[in-house]
Amino acid sequence: MTNAAPPAAKTPPEAVKTHEFTTQSGADTIEVGRQLAKLVKPPQLLILRGDLGTGKTTLVKGIAQALDAAEADEVTSPTFTLIHEYDGTQDGKPVKLFHLDVYRLEGERQLETLGLDELLTPDALVLVEWGEKFKSIKKKSTGEIAITSTGGDARKITVTLKE
Numbered sequence: 001m002t003n004a005a006p007p008a009a010k011t012p013p014e015a016v017k018t019h020e021f022t023t024q025s026g027a028d029t030i031e032v033g034r035q036l037a038k039l040v041k042p043p044q045l046l047i048l049r050g051d052l053g054t055g056k057t058t059l060v061k062g063i064a065q066a067l068d069a070a071e072a073d074e075v076t077s078p079t080f081t082l083i084h085e086y087d088g089t090q091d092g093k094p095v096k097l098f099h100l101d102v103y104r105l106e107g108e109r110q111l112e113t114l115g116l117d118e119l120l121t122p123d124a125l126v127l128v129e130w131g132e133k134f135k136s137i138k139k140k141s142t143g144e145i146a147i148t149s150t151g152g153d154a155r156k157i158t159v160t161l162k163e
């Protein structure tokens, strides 16, 4: 089996910007989220990738806080509700922050019920935990935030933005 596309069919590689952070606590990761809120301009669909408990939801707390969209303790995991929506501002302009967790969704058919395409308006910042599970989300994504545990409470956070 081969999954390599023939060279002629390849699209030119997208320009990619990466940013790396290391954190030692949940509070650190919230702070990184706050910094990311300045860096990431709507419209964006970002996949939040990382094992359970690495801090994906924690990072969103910082992003929401910096956008004046919600206090950190108001941001909880959308594991069961699938989507949480917040209204914020960035550079004086309104931003819609959508926080999704698609861990429990099985298959593209179930995913369609979420109406992800309708969320991605010009003012939207869509953050999807476990988005890498779905080919369609990967295709639409404008980047990825990957969190890995590097022992104890230490984390490495790698942000990759297609430009």
Ligand code: ADP
Residues within 6 Å of the ligand: 023, 024, 025, 026, 027, 028, 029, 050, 051, 052, 053, 054, 055, 056, 057, 058, 059, 077, 129, 152, 153, 154, 155
């Ligand atoms: P996920 O959404 O990836 O499942 P959560 O953000 O819900 O993870 O939970 C991460 C847990 O790990 C929180 O209880 C948080 O306080 C704790 N934690 C410890 N160290 C860190 C760190 N460096 N970054 C993020 N969370 C951390």
Ligand code: MG
Residues within 6 Å of the ligand: 056, 057, 058, 077, 078, 101, 129
């Ligand atoms: Mg989570």
